[in-house]
Amino acid sequence: MTLLHYDFMRNALLAALLVGVTAPVMGIYLVQRRLSLIGDGLGHVALTGVAVGVLTGTAPVSTALVCTVLAALAIELIRDRGRANADVALAIMFYGGIAGGVVLISRSSQGTSGNLSSYLFGSLITTTTTDLVTFAALAAVVLVATTALAPRLFAVSSDEEFARAAGLPVLGLNMLLSALTAATVVISMRVVGLLLISALMIVPNAVAQLVAPSFRIAMLLAIGIGVTTSTGGTVVSFYADTPSGATIVLLTISLFATVALGVGLRDTVHTRRRHGDDRRGRDHLHEHGPGCGHETIPHGDHLDYVHDGHRHAVHRGHYDDH
Amino acid sequence: MSVSHTRPARSDRRGQPTPVAGPDEPTAAAVFPPGELADPPREEADPPDEEDGAAGRADSLPGRVNSTPEQLDSVPGRPDGALPTPVLRLAGASFGYGDRRIVQRISLRVLPGEVVALVGPNGAGKSTLLRGVLGLARLLEGEQFWFGTPARAFTDRYRVGYVPQRYNLAGGVPVTVREVVASGRLNRRRTPWPLSPSARRAERLAVDEAIAATGLTDQARTPAHLLSGGQQRRMLVSRALAGGPEVLLMDEPTAGVDPAHRHLLVESLDALVSAGLTLVVVTHELEALDRLHPRVVRLEAGHLRGEEAGR
Numbered sequence: 001m002t003l004l005h006y007d008f009m010r011n012a013l014l015a016a017l018l019v020g021v022t023a024p025v026m027g028i029y030l031v032q033r034r035l036s037l038i039g040d041g042l043g044h045v046a047l048t049g050v051a052v053g054v055l056t057g058t059a060p061v062s063t064a065l066v067c068t069v070l071a072a073l074a075i076e077l078i079r080d081r082g083r084a085n086a087d088v089a090l091a092i093m094f095y096g097g098i099a100g101g102v103v104l105i106s107r108s109s110q111g112t113s114g115n116l117s118s119y120l121f122g123s124l125i126t127t128t129t130t131d132l133v134t135f136a137a138l139a140a141v142v143l144v145a146t147t148a149l150a151p152r153l154f155a156v157s158s159d160e161e162f163a164r165a166a167g168l169p170v171l172g173l174n175m176l177l178s179a180l181t182a183a184t185v186v187i188s189m190r191v192v193g194l195l196l197i198s199a200l201m202i203v204p205n206a207v208a209q210l211v212a213p214s215f216r217i218a219m220l221l222a223i224g225i226g227v228t229t230s231t232g233g234t235v236v237s238f239y240a241d242t243p244s245g246a247t248i249v250l251l252t253i254s255l256f257a258t259v260a261l262g263v264g265l266r267d268t269v270h271t272r273r274r275h276g277d278d279r280r281g282r283d284h285l286h287e288h289g290p291g292c293g294h295e296t297i298p299h300g301d302h303l304d305y306v307h308d309g310h311r312h313a314v315h316r317g318h319y320d321d322h
Numbered sequence: 323m324s325v326s327h328t329r330p331a332r333s334d335r336r337g338q339p340t341p342v343a344g345p346d347e348p349t350a351a352a353v354f355p356p357g358e359l360a361d362p363p364r365e366e367a368d369p370p371d372e373e374d375g376a377a378g379r380a381d382s383l384p385g386r387v388n389s390t391p392e393q394l395d396s397v398p399g400r401p402d403g404a405l406p407t408p409v410l411r412l413a414g415a416s417f418g419y420g421d422r423r424i425v426q427r428i429s430l431r432v433l434p435g436e437v438v439a440l441v442g443p444n445g446a447g448k449s450t451l452l453r454g455v456l457g458l459a460r461l462l463e464g465e466q467f468w469f470g471t472p473a474r475a476f477t478d479r480y481r482v483g484y485v486p487q488r489y490n491l492a493g494g495v496p497v498t499v500r501e502v503v504a505s506g507r508l509n510r511r512r513t514p515w516p517l518s519p520s521a522r523r524a525e526r527l528a529v530d531e532a533i534a535a536t537g538l539t540d541q542a543r544t545p546a547h548l549l550s551g552g553q554q555r556r557m558l559v560s561r562a563l564a565g566g567p568e569v570l571l572m573d574e575p576t577a578g579v580d581p582a583h584r585h586l587l588v589e590s591l592d593a594l595v596s597a598g599l600t601l602v603v604v605t606h607e608l609e610a611l612d613r614l615h616p617r618v619v620r621l622e623a624g625h626l627r628g629e630e631a632g633r
Contacts, residue, residue, distance in 0.1 A: 032495050148514045155505040158497060161486060162561070165456040166509045167479030205495065213545060214498045302582070 003238050011127040012191055012234050012244065018139040019188045019200060020230030024208075024222035025146050026184045027201030028215075029177055032157035038075065038178070039198035041094035042185045045071040046194050047101030050119050055108045060119075061134050065186045071097065072178035080171050122193035122245025124237055131190055138183045145180055153177060154215060191234060193245030200226060203252040210256075210263045229255060406434050407470040409569045409600045410455060415464035417447075417454025423462055424450040425624045434568070437601040439616035441608055446621040448604040449487075452571055455602075456484055469568075480509045483562030485572040489546060489554045496545040499538055499557050504529045506564035532564040536590045552583020556590060569600040576610040584610055 003009045030036055049067025053060030071093060078089050105116050118126050127135075146153060156163040156173045164170045181201075188197035204225040205218065212218035233248030240247065296303045305312045410432040418424040425447035432438050440448045453459040455466060457473070466473040468482060483506070507525060516522045533542050536556035541549060546557060555575055562570055575591075576584045592613055595601055605611060608618065620627045 028495055150514075151505065151508055151511075152514070154501070155508055158502070158505065159486075159489075161458060162484060162505075165458055165479075165482075165484040166506070166565070167457075167477070168508060209495055212496050213543070215495055215501050218495050 003235065007129075008125045008127065009234075009238060011129060011132050012124045012238075013231055014132055015127045015135055015187070015191045016230040016234040016244070016248070017227060018135050019184075019192055019197075020227035021223055022139050022142045022184045022187055023192075023197065023200040023230075024204040024226035025142065025219065026177070026181045027205045028208075028219050028222055029146075029153055029157045030181065030201060031205045031209075032154075032215075033160075033177075036202045037198065039181055039185060039201045040195075041075075041090060041097070042068050042072055042182050043194035043197050044094040044101075045097030046182075046185050046189060047119065048097045048104065049101075050189065050194070051101040051104030051108070054115070055104050059130070061131055061186060061189065064189060065134075065138070065183065067097075068182035068185050069179050072182035073175055076171065076175045076178045080174070117243075118193075119189060120193050120195045121243040122188075122191050122196065122248070124191070124234065124244050127190040135187045135190075138187050142180050142183055142187075145176065149173070149176070188245075191244050192230070192248055193243070196245040196249045199249040199252065200230060203249070203256055204229070207252075207256045207259050210259050225252070225255065408432055408467070409434055409436075409469060410602065411465075411467040411470075412455070413465040413467075415454070415466050416462045417450055417459045418462050419450075419459055421462070423624070424459070425454065425621065427464065428626055429464075430619065430626065432569070432600060432602055434600055435595070435598055437595055437611070437614045437616040438603070439608055439611055439618045440602065440604045440621060441606070441618055442621035442627075445623075447624040448621050449573055450624075451621065452573055452602070452604050456482070456571060480565035481568045483565060483567030483570045485555075485558045485562045485570060485575060487573040487575075487577065489558055494547075496547070498543050499533065499546055499549070499560075500529060500542045502546055502557055503532050503542075503560045503564050506532065506561035508565075510565050528566065529564055532560040535563055535594065536560045537586060550580075550583060552579040552587060555579055555583070556587055559587070559590065563594070567599070569602065570594070572601065572603045574604055574606065576605065576607045588613060 004013075027036075027039070030038055046064045046068045049064035050060040052058070052067065053063035056063070074093070075090055102116065117123075152163075152168060152173055153176075155166070156168060156170055157177070160170055160174075163173075184201070185194065185197050188194075188200065192200055204222040207225050208218040208221040212221050229252040230248050233251040234244050236242070236251065237244040237247040296305055299313065302313055408431045410430070412428045412430045414427045414429055416423045416426045416428070428451060440451060442448050450459050454461060455473070461473065468476040469478075489502075504525075507528060510528075516525045530539075530542075533539055536559050538553065538556055538560060541553060541557075546554060549557060559570070559572075559575070570591075575587060579587060588610060591601065591611075595614060601614065601616075603611060603616065608616070
């Protein structure tokens with residue numbers, strides 16, 4: 001492949017691979033906590049960090065990391081205090097982040113709109129080897145921490161009150177999740193861009209939710225989708241000469257639309273098959289119940305009614321074949 | 323005023339498990355032998371608790387409410403005047419949120435093997451009391467002890483199981499019954515993951531047993547959001563059982579559950595109580611718990627108003 005002859009493309013593809021793995025891993029916990037937009041907000045705050053780096057001549061990746069992790073920890077502390085206006089406080093922090101970033105970058109000698117755009121929407125040519133090393137280290141931290149603590153992160157994301165009652169360190173785990181999300185935002189800042197990273201955290205999980213039967217499979221599926229669309233989008237971006245982040249996100253959303261359509265069609269066909277032809281449809285006008293004349297067979301916590309060679313069980317207003 | 327009755331001692335029923343739901347649904351007593359449910363084994367009669375202060379004086383009924391702490395500490399007629407260490411003891415405890423007191427100056431004692439039903443009108447503070455003893459609402463005054471240890475210093479959280487009123491379906495990622503129940507095992511772990519094969523096996527077995535105890539074995543791989551309300555409630559009981567608790571605290575376990583599933587749930591609980599589990603249940607539907615013979619503790623406007631034992 002010709003694109004691998006270019007150093008910048010090799011770096012971009014490796015960075016895309018790291019984002020593709022880490023973003024869905026963090027995203028599944030954000031989705032489970034109903035905090036899907038936190039990644040978006042942290043991306044806003046990261047822009048201020050980038051701007052500080054640009055203005056002071058420091059590596060923007062480092063300043064973005066510091067700024068975003070601090071914001072992530074502040075978010076959890078604000079949430080933990082449970083103030084009624086916590087979401088307003090967070091919104092102010094996020095707006096302040098992006099506004100501060102834009103103003104600071106405009107004051108810098110390197111502050112061009114093209115420069116800003118590459119941070120916001122991703123660019124293929126900006127990932128340096130130094131960046132790549134930092135991203136790899138951050139990705140290793142994210143993956144080791146999420147793997148080691150997966151059961152606890154699952155518990156605290158799924159039912160925070162139960163986790164608290166069980167004596168788990170809920171605030172500590174939430175702060176860790178938040179800080180790891182911040183690290184993932186930083187990993188994404190070159191290829192996907194700060195305004196779009198949230199999409200790569202959330203949309204692969206949205207696709208996985210449509211088809212996965214369990215949390216574990218949903219996570220594995222989301223990682224597969226994340227890696228495929230991030231690297232695939234990077235390749236498309238190279239040939240189509242489009243911003244990489246936006247291309248990756250459009251590819252992921254296209255996949256979501258396709259799978260959602262497929263699942264919708266499958267469910268429609270399944271429902272029609274389940275309810276059978278007209279003859280069986282007429283039969284279902286009969287309402288099963290005690291003394292209805294059909295043989296009953298206990299099945300777990302309910303009764304199946306033997307009906308025309310099938311075992312029917314009441315389920316949400318219709319009968320399932322068991 | 324308190325009404326005193328002698329309720330059947332739950333310990334009398336140990337070793338005589340009631341079938342749970344049918345031949346394919348093992349009883350809780352079968353899957354949780356008394357020794358496991360009561361692990362670590364309780365002492366029959368503890369010396370007076372140091373922190374109890376007046377423990378050991380024989381002038382009142384155990385678990386009696388609206389009594390001073392001094393009145394709460396012994397059993398008339400017991401020659402040694404000693405009691406088993408209460409699973410839970412509250413002495414003048416007030417709970418609330420922020421500085422706002424919702425339940426006030428509660429003195430209550432729950433003994434091993436008891437079934438206690440907390441009843442009262444909406445807004446009486448039942449759920450706050452339950453949440454308070456779990457550490458989900460603030461203890462604003464008074465004292466609380468788990469198994470004789472001040473709640474602040476109590477670290478064996480696996481001994482206390484919590485069954486919330488509803489399963490929080492969270493963000494919609496599919497989660498199987500088994501995954502939910504396994505999360506109840508976490509406070510038993512000393513390492514993030516069970517490291518040895520035997521530890522992994524023991525963990526799997528404990529989760530399987532907790533699922534079987536509520537008759538959900540056939541649904542173990544079913545996504546939780548596809549379960550009925552009654553099945554979800556039983557799943558939450560299983561999650562609480564996975565850590566091998568000695569006491570279950572339940573918030574409205576039968577609310578919104580259809581009669582068939584309610585029957586299954588209460589049967590499961592009956593088998594668990596027969597195996598030695600202690601239950602504290604907040605409920606509006608006392609009649610649903612009749613077969614558990616609960617000691618009824620009534621709250622009104624944040625205060626205990628009396629109790630009756632052994633319905």
